[in-house]
Amino acid sequence: MLRRVTKGVIEPVRGLAFPDKALTLTTSATEKIKKGTNIVFYQWGLLIFVVGFLLGRAMILSEITPFVLPFVAAIYVLKRDKLGIAALAVFAGAMTHMLESSWFVLASLLIFIIYQKVVEKFNDNTTKVLPFTVFFASLSARIILTFFMQGQITSYDWMMAGVEASLSFILTMIFLQSVPLITAKRSQQPLKNEEIVCLIILLASVMTGTIGWMIYDLTVEHILARYLVLLFAFVAGAAIGSTVGVVTGLILSLASVASLYQMSLLAFAGLLGGLLKEGRKIGVSIGLLIGTLLIGLYGEGSEHVLVTVMESGVAIAVFLITPRSWISKLARYIPGTVEHSKEQQQYLRKIRDVTAGRVEQFSHLFQTLSNSFSSTSANVEVDDVESEVDYFLSNVTEKTCQACFKKDRCWVNNFNNTYESMYKIMNEVEKNGEIKDPIFKAEWKKYCVKHEKVVHVVRNELGQFQANQKLKKQVLESRKLVADQLLGVSRVMNDFAKEIQREKEAHYVQEEQILEALRSVGLEVGHIDIYQLEQGNIEIEMSVANDGGHGQCEKVVAPMLSDILGETIIIKNEERGFYPNGYSHVSFGSAKKYVVETGVATVAKGGAYVSGDSYSTIELGSGKYAIAISDGMGNGERAHLESNETLQLLQKVLQSGIEETVAIKSVNSVLSLRTTDEIFSTLDLAMIDLQDANAKFLKIGSIPSFIKRGSTVTKIEASNLPMGIIQEFDVDVVSEQMKAGDLLIMMSDGIFDAPKHVENKEMWMKRIISEVSSEDPQEVADLILERVIRNEGSIEDDMTIVVAKVKRNMPKWAAIPIYKPKKIEKKKAQ
Template sequence: MIRNQSATMAGKVAGRMTSTFEGVNKRGGNWLYAVSHQWSVLHLMMGFLLGRAVILQELSPFAISFFAVMYFLKRNRLLLIMFSIIAGSAMQSMEIASANFLGMAMVLVLASVLERRRKMELNYAPLLSFLAVLLSGITVDYILNKLTWHSLFMNGVAALLSLILTLIFVQAIPILTSRRSQQNLRTEEIICLIILLASIMTGTVGWFVQDVSVDNVLARYLVLLFAAVGGGTVGAAVGVVTGLVLSLANIDAIHQISLLAFSGLLAGLLREGRKWTVAIGLLIGSSILTIYVGEQREILQSSLETFASVLIFLLTPRFVLEEISKFIPGTEENTSSQQQYLRKVRDVTVGKMNQFAQLFTKLSETFAIPHLADVPDEEMQKDYFLSEVTKNTCQRCWKRDQCWSRDFDNTYEALSEMMRIMKQDGEINVNEMPKDWLRKCVKQDRMLTYMEQEYIRWQNQLHLKQQIAESRRLVAEQLAGVSRVMHNFAHEIQREGVHLHVQEQQILGALEGVGLSIRNVDIMNLEEGKVDIEITQPSCEGRDECSKIIAPLLTDILGEKITVKNKDCQALADGTCHMCLGSAQTFEIDTGVAGAAKGGQLLSGDCFKVMEFGNGKMALAMSDGMGNGERAYLESSSTLELLQQLLESGMEETLSIKSVNTVLSLRSPDEVFATVDLALIDQHTGQAKFIKTGSTPSFIKRGKEVIPISANNLPIGIIDDIDVDTVSYQLKPGDLLIMMTDGIYEAPRVENKNLWMKRKISELKTNHPQEVADCLLELVIRQHYGEIHDDMTVMVARIEHYMLPWATISVPNAPKIDRPRYVS
């Protein structure tokens, strides 16, 4: 028990201590946040060091440029920034402090004048700093009796430098003091940032810690940071810019330009290792140049400065380097940051598309809900009909009470029977009326007339309501189809967002390993059976390397058949060849078409299309417009054009047919229709789907066997709503698919046209698609002794195994390509 009590007390004490520490940390964190963000400590430090910075022993163009920019970026802390600049300037000399104070006052005066005229913009900051530096320098020299031609010239130089520095600070200061949504810096922005950092370090010139110059330590540390992040090019550039700015502040440090540039180059070249290798590169570079140009004391001092910068660099947390590398183009962190940014944009786009898809789904469900007015109840129909009939007959009759009050059931029964006869026969006469009702009713003729009139009106209303219900149902189906298309498109966007940089490098290395000169490899999709790769290489001058070498190599690397889908050789333009390679389909389809217009004319009412959708699917479509000539041609061609656009957009084939039917039925009040014969073939599986609306049967020839494919659907455009039936069939290599219009099928003067056509197709001696189409057309024309009584078109497709034109080329030591796994 004592142990338990002691444990409980210890737990309470620990809990109180923990809460106390958390409270202290929280207060400390709040205080740190208040100091760093609300008090703008970073801006105050920058103002202090830039106020202290002097170049060419007498010019101080940094302070006023910084103040002019901060007037637009941080106006609420302008007074504190002014005090920090004056404090830094006072550490140099009171003359510089006076000139900077007077210059900042002039900036405020000029800015207030521009604000009164409503012309105050950030573009005026360089002009303000130029005028402020020039006027303040001349005023101070005049007061101190130092105004000479030399001082005027130097004040002009300082004013020009201030103008240039303001342009630099406008781009560089927001990079340090604000977060950017898109983390990507241009080369100009990086150079401006380095100039700003070097200018800030100029404020530390003259500071020593045990004979170690602070500005040299900071300069080498800055070179180490950027060399470790951006490599040799960035390290050398940072070294040159930093050494140049520091040499302007201290003319004795002119050799720092070459030392920092060479050290940054060596450090950047060794950045593929760890931080130690970057540090070793800087040590080697600085040691070589220091030994070459320095004396013994300078060698010792420079070595101490280098070791101090290396120590600070090694103690720098890794996340600092990662944050800096996000802004440097070409680094992995920057690429990852860009990919993350693009991923967020893609996710937002997908989310919006899914929202729109859900909206269309909800609209579809709303339109699909049956309303009572659309589907009236049978009893409600009867009561409404009888009430309208009796309104103008029984309500004005003197025997109303006798018929309805005293004998309601028999009267209602008699009228219901008359209504049933009216609905059955469409009309009614006196002989068909109930005998008991005839003996009682004194207004038989009037009742009969009103009943017939009301029946006609009621039928019209019912037909109109049915049309509205069908239209609402069709709109609901089309909205649902659009919703599915948008959902599928959003899913495809998410799949395309998978970054395949590693696989691209593997394929690039494998192709270059066999001697090919490849400039770029972009993988759009690496899913099995749906590979899509774009490759750019120097032009092969017509040697067809993409089909003969690259596609066979990729076949071995990826482990599946790869073929060239498209290529664009710009040998005469820029000397490059751009090719698109993808998965080869299992089957290939060869087509042939033959046709003739009625009477031997040039324009036929029959149209056909062969469509490929890029995912291994092919569509063969034929349309026969009503009649012949130009009108029929326009109807059939517009039908196929609209059908192609709907299919390419990803809409289901049945819904596409219904949408085309709706457009044709609503487009013109005339009696216009067209047949559609559609065959969708999957070249990966050989599965075929047939959709026929008013078209003639199709035939599949498999050896001597002929298989008819038919469906009983009306042509599109006749009625508002059609039932689309689909017929599926598995095709095999060597099959011939024969599609024809009624001009071919109806032409033979035989009783059983289906049997006759099957026999003629089975007797064909050739399997070549074009020859089969020509033979069938010629056979039908000979049946009519050379006369063409209707538009005739026959389209033949032959299905065969796809054979690669070149054998697979094995790549020695080819890498294993890891395909991404998609989860639906």
């Protein structure tokens, strides 16, 4: 008794202590049931048997069976290992319905196999000719069977045989698309509209096999047809629902003329159910009931409407107890449904993640390579330099001291003194080309019997030693350059991977607010998509009705968005007539806090047509404005090509997102390795941040630039060799905080070095700039160039001057505070 009580107490405690185990067992049992069901229905072919059995019973006009042969033919082509099951199923279905029909099924199957074997010997594409094989097999079987049963063939028999064969021909093409949808586990690929219609025809054909089945006074095919309409109306809406109703009703009416009114009932019920699908299952069910009452009274009268309503009630009951998981699984294959959209988004998200992962892998690869090159360059030890010196002295000793009779006295008994003397000789020869110190020279003459030969050999070996040292240094510098370039590429790819992974956030509330605001003033706006709401980085796209070129997007829409979002919004891009209805596609974005207005004046040496100077002004996508001047060595076309190519390379590298210093080093590396000609070019680059007006100046062999703020002129300079002379150099970056109204004056050496009689050219240029009273960049550039040319009286070199004015970005149109919605929250820029 004690054991029993103890056991009864302990067992519930165990059940409470291990809930996860029970859940695991339940999940495992569910998986086993699913797996067993799949094996029975798909691998063993039970589903094929059921479908074939019902198609074997299906008849049209009470005497022709066009469904049997197309189904078996489709199984023959698609799943030949299940051909025996399909043939047995259709024959068994025909036996349960009509004996004459079973003989036709048997005869048509035998003739089809014979025809198909003959066709396969002469044509490899069996699928293409399959409908024709089915047509002649059906026609032959019906004619032969009619002749044996009646002894003659009338014109009516020929007509019915032709109709049956023609229907079989069409159904073969339909079943080739629809049979795989129910006889095999389908992948996540969505269904096409044609595939949906083919599937409905197949299902309706299967329902035809249930004609004559009754449950009490209720007709089974009517219940199944209405259930099918309910299912598709709920999943896909009114269009698909009404289509299913029309197709199903048409096939059922062909099988039984008494069911002709069913086509109207099913089509109307599918339409109403699809329109009421927002009411979930109850709404679709109400649509079927309304359609049943209206069409039922019209079709069979009030005495039979009760039976029709009961049939709809049974279909609704089965529909209501249908698991949600089954409906969701079907909805994933129907285009336009929420489940299908989620499936597509999940697929796109997977592709996006895979792409971002691959980009990140490449980013890590380039970073690893960069670290490898950097570590190789940094691991140069002092011992390597000492070993190089030892190797150099050993070469000198081998050519001078190896055969000397005092070798032992010098290198064995007095090693330190001899080594120090040889090292000092190397330093003296390297600096002066010979021994200048008279005291040391006299001591060395007394110490070594081959003193002149030693100095001569050191002088000869030193050239090769210095060349090797220079080569090693260049290799190390090249490694460092490659490491910087790889690191720059790694950072760009890492940023690109983060950009790929950034999803479009849901801004439904904000989109509705903006849409309501714009429509409230009478603007015709189709849709609005908000991609980004970060402060200073807003991205909005919308479709707007064509205004005939009056600029309402710039004058009305953008100012209203500026008021709603609390910052200046401008048009980024506008494509007129982009949509089929004539609407324009407009992209809006945040305006930069500053803008740069430029003016350029240039002239070639001696008034020629081609100048060796080149310039470029470009706004980069990162919110920066780049101004660059390049001066090729010399004048004329060759110098122009050199400077222009420098700017083109720099522009492409900067637009890729690589940092400025790395970009310049990359361009310099290309120019220095590209040719052995002594053709070099200077580069004067200014990068202005349009958000805070901070400017970075990178000068490679160029002359100073100047910033004019009011009456004050400030010089900006840095010292670097021209590009292409050496492979590695340190780029001096000079930063300067600019303000609204500042003028940046950049020029080539043709202007700065023009006055030959002026000693302090810097003060001379500052005085000229300060004397210019104009604030217009183009006018300032023209005045300075004119002043320089008039002062000298001739153009001795190519002259180029670029003047940039930093201005606050004042919107062209003021914000329009017409609509005050609830405050729209924006993210701050990271």
